[in-house]
Amino acid sequence: MEITVTVNGEAHSADVEPRLLLVHFLRDDLGLTGTHWGCDTSNCGACVVWLDGKPVKSCTVLAVMADGHEVRTVEGLAGADGLDPVQQGFMRCHGLQCGFCTPGMMMTARWLIDNDPDPSEKDIREAISGQLCRCTGYENIVRSVRWAAEHEADAENETPDVEVRA
Ligand code: FES
Numbered sequence: 001m002e003i004t005v006t007v008n009g010e011a012h013s014a015d016v017e018p019r020l021l022l023v024h025f026l027r028d029d030l031g032l033t034g035t036h037w038g039c040d041t042s043n044c045g046a047c048v049v050w051l052d053g054k055p056v057k058s059c060t061v062l063a064v065m066a067d068g069h070e071v072r073t074v075e076g077l078a079g080a081d082g083l084d085p086v087q088q089g090f091m092r093c094h095g096l097q098c099g100f101c102t103p104g105m106m107m108t109a110r111w112l113i114d115n116d117p118d119p120s121e122k123d124i125r126e127a128i129s130g131q132l133c134r135c136t137g138y139e140n141i142v143r144s145v146r147w148a149a150e151h152e153a154d155a156e157n158e159t160p161d162v163e164v165r166a
């Protein structure tokens, strides 16, 4: 089937099998490997992206269901002026260890702060409750999201002073 999906503001057309999952379309067809694929059972949340402005597990969405819709992935988080405050929060508060869960966590965090600029620890834990992290114990993820919320305004144009690896 021929589909056109707008990903991070750019329209992508492709001929895909009806059974193709969005996560595989993003990773394999578009090369956007920031979205991770961690399970086959809709449990881990490593694959979270935005579909029309809302976080979804992209392993539960067929690529054809995204036809004509807008997708935002972790590659679309940083702006022209630098990293998103959420990315800076994870960097500064050590919100990751292996980093496998991080793209999905950050996409949920960005959505949460957009919808609740001052989320409590409980709000944050609830927002990420559908996502698993096997490394951090979640404590530093919560701190990272709080940091982002608290520094939303001033972090926007800040350039990080450490090397950031893809
Ligand atoms: S890959 Fe695990 S929930 Fe999507």
Ligand code: FES
Residues within 6 Å of the ligand: 095, 096, 097, 098, 099, 100, 101, 102, 132, 133, 134, 135, 136
């Ligand atoms: S940092 Fe390793 S799974 Fe979360």
